[in-house]
Amino acid sequence: MTTQPLIAEVVSIGDELLHAGLIDTNSAYLAGQLEQLGIVVQRFTVVGDDPEQLQEAIASACRRADLVVATGGLGPTLDDRTREVVAAALGEPLRFDALSWQEILEWFARFKRPVPDSNRRQAELPQSATALSNSSGTAPGFRVRLHDAELFVLPGVPREMKVMLNEHVLPFVQQLGGLIPTAQACLRVLGPSEALLGERLQQFMQPGRNPLVGITASGGMLSVRLIGTANTKAEAAALCEQTAKELRPLLREWLFAEGLQTVPELVLAALAADKRTIAFAESCTGGLCAARLTDLPGSSAVLQGGIVAYSNAAKHELLGVADDLLEQHGAVSEPVAQAMAEGACQRFLADCAVATTGIAGPSGGSKSKPVGTVCFALATRNPSGSIDAKAWTVRIPDLGRTFVRDRAVFEVWRALLQ
Amino acid sequence: MTTQPLIAEVVSIGDELLHAGLIDTNSAYLAGQLEQLGIVVQRFTVVGDDPEQLQEAIASACRRADLVVATGGLGPTLDDRTREVVAAALGEPLRFDALSWQEILEWFARFKRPVPDSNRRQAELPQSATALSNSSGTAPGFRVRLHDAELFVLPGVPREMKVMLNEHVLPFVQQLGGLIPTAQACLRVLGPSEALLGERLQQFMQPGRNPLVGITASGGMLSVRLIGTANTKAEAAALCEQTAKELRPLLREWLFAEGLQTVPELVLAALAADKRTIAFAESCTGGLCAARLTDLPGSSAVLQGGIVAYSNAAKHELLGVADDLLEQHGAVSEPVAQAMAEGACQRFLADCAVATTGIAGPSGGSKSKPVGTVCFALATRNPSGSIDAKAWTVRIPDLGRTFVRDRAVFEVWRALLQ
Numbered sequence: 144m145t146t147q148p149l150i151a152e153v154v155s156i157g158d159e160l161l162h163a164g165l166i167d168t169n170s171a172y173l174a175g176q177l178e179q180l181g182i183v184v185q186r187f188t189v190v191g192d193d194p195e196q197l198q199e200a201i202a203s204a205c206r207r208a209d210l211v212v213a214t215g216g217l218g219p220t221l222d223d224r225t226r227e228v229v230a231a232a233l234g235e236p237l238r239f240d241a242l243s244w245q246e247i248l249e250w251f252a253r254f255k256r257p258v259p260d261s262n263r264r265q266a267e268l269p270q271s272a273t274a275l276s277n278s279s280g281t282a283p284g285f286r287v288r289l290h291d292a293e294l295f296v297l298p299g300v301p302r303e304m305k306v307m308l309n310e311h312v313l314p315f316v317q318q319l320g321g322l323i324p325t326a327q328a329c330l331r332v333l334g335p336s337e338a339l340l341g342e343r344l345q346q347f348m349q350p351g352r353n354p355l356v357g358i359t360a361s362g363g364m365l366s367v368r369l370i371g372t373a374n375t376k377a378e379a380a381a382l383c384e385q386t387a388k389e390l391r392p393l394l395r396e397w398l399f400a401e402g403l404q405t406v407p408e409l410v411l412a413a414l415a416a417d418k419r420t421i422a423f424a425e426s427c428t429g430g431l432c433a434a435r436l437t438d439l440p441g442s443s444a445v446l447q448g449g450i451v452a453y454s455n456a457a458k459h460e461l462l463g464v465a466d467d468l469l470e471q472h473g474a475v476s477e478p479v480a481q482a483m484a485e486g487a488c489q490r491f492l493a494d495c496a497v498a499t500t501g502i503a504g505p506s507g508g509s510k511s512k513p514v515g516t517v518c519f520a521l522a523t524r525n526p527s528g529s530i531d532a533k534a535w536t537v538r539i540p541d542l543g544r545t546f547v548r549d550r551a552v553f554e555v556w557r558a559l560l561q
Numbered sequence: 562m563t564t565q566p567l568i569a570e571v572v573s574i575g576d577e578l579l580h581a582g583l584i585d586t587n588s589a590y591l592a593g594q595l596e597q598l599g600i601v602v603q604r605f606t607v608v609g610d611d612p613e614q615l616q617e618a619i620a621s622a623c624r625r626a627d628l629v630v631a632t633g634g635l636g637p638t639l640d641d642r643t644r645e646v647v648a649a650a651l652g653e654p655l656r657f658d659a660l661s662w663q664e665i666l667e668w669f670a671r672f673k674r675p676v677p678d679s680n681r682r683q684a685e686l687p688q689s690a691t692a693l694s695n696s697s698g699t700a701p702g703f704r705v706r707l708h709d710a711e712l713f714v715l716p717g718v719p720r721e722m723k724v725m726l727n728e729h730v731l732p733f734v735q736q737l738g739g740l741i742p743t744a745q746a747c748l749r750v751l752g753p754s755e756a757l758l759g760e761r762l763q764q765f766m767q768p769g770r771n772p773l774v775g776i777t778a779s780g781g782m783l784s785v786r787l788i789g790t791a792n793t794k795a796e797a798a799a800l801c802e803q804t805a806k807e808l809r810p811l812l813r814e815w816l817f818a819e820g821l822q823t824v825p826e827l828v829l830a831a832l833a834a835d836k837r838t839i840a841f842a843e844s845c846t847g848g849l850c851a852a853r854l855t856d857l858p859g860s861s862a863v864l865q866g867g868i869v870a871y872s873n874a875a876k877h878e879l880l881g882v883a884d885d886l887l888e889q890h891g892a893v894s895e896p897v898a899q900a901m902a903e904g905a906c907q908r909f910l911a912d913c914a915v916a917t918t919g920i921a922g923p924s925g926g927s928k929s930k931p932v933g934t935v936c937f938a939l940a941t942r943n944p945s946g947s948i949d950a951k952a953w954t955v956r957i958p959d960l961g962r963t964f965v966r967d968r969a970v971f972e973v974w975r976a977l978l979q
Contacts, residue, residue: 368581
């Protein structure tokens, strides 16, 4: 194959990204979507609303790449200047786009809200640009050619950006040449350190290998990602599966999930497929398990409910954990976890229930139960109606409260996917 | 004042940031730390390990800025090329730094592990560079002058980067001129659209104004951020307070919180200051309120617990919501929200409790109760022990399930801060 790949860059715009600690997640999302089409993303730039800096950043990206996707700075307020800056880079005036204005008016009518006059600015775009309608917000985007690059400008709100990427950018890009068929696979791993896993997979991680194998860490879970390229998507997928087959024995018992969906999505799908309902009894995870599952549409068919039982009184009163269990073993113990899971399973009339109780830190640790000690239990209702439960303990490295809680939630998902 | 501010850029290096969905959090952290010293950070660049792209990205950052902090690409493996690339940009060879090698050997000795030969690469650095020791990992960093900029190269592992920033970069920068004292303030607003608020604050949002005023939107909440600069930090803070005083009447009843802490942090601090305990009864927010509060250290002193009551059975059984209330008014109604809050307050023996019940979507909406309708209640225990509760309804724009849930959580925080 001699096709030159299409080169893309991403520009994220907004003072809040540079000066207010807001993390740019748009770029990584856009890159992932573009690379699935076989486009090579070579750079992200994050720049503020300062017109001079912004113009230089957009123009130089358009000189280096074939495709540039910029997000942000399309709001109605005067500190949003992306429209003016792109027009200046083109040496063009702004024009008022009547159709965009109509869509903005309709958006406000839908929510029965008055239209602030400042929103008229959002219907302006560079003379030679094509407006891109925004079905989920007031800011239309636009597409324009600048320095031989196709430049797409989308709103910075992630929800609006994602919809507009799907409705406008991806369909346009799919018609272009230079797309190399790709496929992806993802294996989810809990247990080893990133270094240990990297050492074990070393021979797969050489640069230039096809499929490319990479490891990313998030909340204590490691994801082994495969990106394969070939003449067709099916061939690329076959290459990925071939490598996945070699990887599985090396990942051993650490491997707990496969697929491109998020782990909570896989859990919800598995429970829904088995028509199993679930309940949670959460102490150290404090509602995170329930919150992550209920973020998914369709979770109400599966989740009966949950109890966040932080205090011993709550564990006793609401989950029926016997006081002598709490006294004898302490709140962070396998017998208490087991009683919590059983209590949630009974009280919510669920098919299964998971309990977490642990020490998330920064304080509360002891020599025998250091920060990061978390006890889990999974209770399962038998066909006879009786409930079986098993409990286990994980010593999570104390890399901060958020890490311990996130890692504990992944342990819950692991248990539910077994 | 005629001092020119010191201009900085940040470069994050690694294929995993471009191609594997790993989110760059180093840049925002570095920018926050540098801006606290009065340095103006004007751009972040995220680039992979490709030598040509990497060299261009580092060199152009060093042409634009006085100070460049680059992170990543210092590992022992061949795909880490930052050392070679900076040497090439300088037109210099690499030199082997015996002291760095000694520190690497000591690091391995500490963990009683053999030293892989590949680690010798980590002791190499450009001829004119000064090595920076790494007390929390194997990769030393370095500092060098490139195109009149001070270039610091640090490891990409966030934990190591943070230690080296404190030990090497900040002390060096504090000796330089060009540090302008700054102060920040933040006002949190719920209610208006971004456009409406922008219109009201228009005269404050002119570029170049001091303090600079900007609006950012997140999960349905708007933050009005002020950044002031002056001859001293106290003067800058006074400038911010002066503008805040003018803003407050314009923000009216929409303003619900002030301060640089996150909103859950403010809620926790307010409850702790009043020695009030709290419980949650969550339907549509599904555990998010409890999860966000328990993410904070010290929350166990305030949060008694919570119940995620998704099903009507759970609302009845666990919160004592009367069946005829559910039948007569439906689960999404103010009487049911009120009964949920009262039930949680009683069962958890809390001083107050908040309930949420609503339609997060995408399905479940009706003409009278469209998606986004959320009923809330706040129950408060009187000194006599009796419980008062008030309920209210918010029609949240249907901008997706996550938006409705996030916006509902902010409504809970607003109610608790009143």
